Amino acid sequence: MRLTDWQLAFEQHLLSETAVANSGFAATLLGGPTLDVDTGLAIYHNAYVSRLQEVLRHDFGAIWYWLGDDEFALLTQAYVRRYPSAHYSLRWLGERFPAFIVEHLVAEQSAPLAELARxxxxxxxxxxxxxxxxxxxxxxxxxxxxxxxxxxxxxxxxxxxxxxxxxxxxxxxxxxxxxxxxxxxxxxxxxxxxxxxxxxxxxxxxxxxxxxxxxxxxxxxxxxxxxxxxxxxxxxxxxxxxxxxxxxxxxxxxxxxxxxxx
The missing domain is CATH 3.90.930.50 (Outer Surface Protein A; domain 3)
Known part of the structure; x- marks a missing residue:
């Protein structure tokens, strides 16, 4: 596998909805004595999503305060799957978050929440x-x-x-x-x-x-x-x-x- 192909496969793994890696991609890696390949890739996958959610908690602290940990985690996880980070700077990660809230939730719930996000x-x-x-x-x-x-x-x-x-x-x-x-x-x-x-x-x-x-x-x-x-x-x-x-x-x-x- 060429380096560029491997990089694309790794990116696809990070952006996938599941932490379970593609078997073909996993086969290109070697595990260690204390960490097997599947566990290591799952850690990378979950850490990537967690980092994006951390950024959104910072940018939308009032939404987090309103929804609480669990609901905010579900909402932001759905958001980063729907709109993956497309800019080299995480500063722009939340740009579509207000519009996503309108898309994702029913109108009665989304209207005040989206306004707060804006x-x-x-x-x-x-x-x-x-x-x-x-x-x-x-x-x-x-x-x-x-x-x-x-x-x-x-x-x-x-x-x-x-x-x-x-x-x-x-x-x-x-x-x-x-x-x-x-x-x-x-x-x-x-x-x-x-x-x-x-x-x-x-x-x-x-x-x-x-x-x-x-x-x-x-x-x-x-x-x-x-x-x-x-x-x-x-x-x-x-x-x-x-x-x-x-x-x-x-x-x-x-x-x-x-x-x-x-």
Whole structure:
């Protein structure tokens, strides 16, 4: 057997559903005085799956906390069989996990669980995202007065947005605090949750609808600062500029924004 053929056979063994090796492949190996071939290959097989599950426990700790050891092990074992690691870095192993939960479980169970998985994956993406050039309050202090009306901004590269239909943030927080786990329930009104990295620390917060709409207007629709004020005037009247400045200051302090590219 050529080396490349042997390597492929070994890979197939690791990825197979059973720890029992193909007899033809096993015949190419020699056992030792204390460990026979079949036992050794079973150890490799089980260790490979265990290592992948360890990565998923790290990336989806709240899911693990929710399901417990046994159910999480069954779910992740099914996942790594359905979607074997295809990247040289294990950092991407969990990329399809939220979608797999939807595929694998019934809708009533999968919807809140998949949303929690998406939130946890958002933290992974935020942590690994490029730094970008987040705006600072000093940047704004140096902005000429005539530049304010046309000011346009974009989200910093690390900012992840998701719409939460369940009390997902509370469940995630409980898992981190190792406190009593709240019952999962749907929210009366879906909430936008932001996850981002600022000064090498990941942060998160939910936005009230009015703030979420204002932020989306600037970073997605492309409103200028003057357009933001005009939109807010419908609700806040003469207080619109103050509200716009208040939110803009908060977003900049949080490290959410950078200048929009021309």
């Amino acid at each position: 939130l946890e994956w958002a933290f992974t993406l935020a942590f690994d995202a490029p730094q970008g050039e987040p705006l600072t309050l000093n940047d704004m202090a140096q902005l000429p007065p005539e530049a304010w009306p046309g000011l346009q901004v974009a989200l910093a590269p690390s900012v992840q947005q998701m719409l939460c239909h369940f009390n997902t943030v509370a469940i995630w927080r409980a898992s981190k605090d190792e406190s009593d786990f709240p019952d999962s329930h749907s929210l009366e009104l879906a909430q936008v949750c932001l996850v981002w990295r600022h000064q090498n620390v990941c942060h998160y917060r939910s936005l009230e609808p009015s703030e979420a709409c204002a932020l989306a207007g600037m970073v997605a629709t492309g409103w200028s600062f003057s357009e933001l004020c005009a939109e807010l005037a419908v609700t806040y009247k003469e207080g619109a500029p103050l509200q716009a400045v208040t939110w803009l200051k908060q977003w900049i302090q949080d490290g959410l924004l950078e200048f929009r590219a021309s």
